[in-house]
Amino acid sequence: MCSLAKEIQKKWVFQSGDFVYNPAFEKVEVLLYPGNNSINYIWLPRQDQLQEICIAFFMHNLRISKFEASLKFLEWYSGRLRYAFEHGLKNGNDFIDPGEELLLNRAMIMMHWRKWNGENWVKALAT
Numbered sequence: 001m002c003s004l005a006k007e008i009q010k011k012w013v014f015q016s017g018d019f020v021y022n023p024a025f026e027k028v029e030v031l032l033y034p035g036n037n038s039i040n041y042i043w044l045p046r047q048d049q050l051q052e053i054c055i056a057f058f059m060h061n062l063r064i065s066k067f068e069a070s071l072k073f074l075e076w077y078s079g080r081l082r083y084a085f086e087h088g089l090k091n092g093n094d095f096i097d098p099g100e101e102l103l104l105n106r107a108m109i110m111m112h113w114r115k116w117n118g119e120n121w122v123k124a125l126a127t
Helices: 047-062 066-087 100-112
Strands: 018-022 027-031 114-116 121-123
Touching: 047 066, 047 100, 066 100, 100 114
Parallel strands: none
Antiparallel strands: 018 027, 114 121
């Protein structure tokens, strides 16, 4: 999901401790310092990093303070969690984990009108 979420990958600003997928070794790593430029790492954003992306989206689009955007985010995300708990959200044939996977999926729908169909990001008709 993360490798194909190009819009989210473009928002990556290295922070020590970032999780990445290293395709050269086909494994997940924790970067403590900026990695080798010849490796095309795939950023695996943590939930707090996805939250910051969503909060920045609310701040920019609604022209509100970070505090107000944080409240909007909590209201929006709690609704998404409640819906996932009550109805379950599917990722192909599997249920979506209500952590990073759910937040990534909902952020992509909200910000880029794309949802995960189990194999790729496709146009989302409704949030």
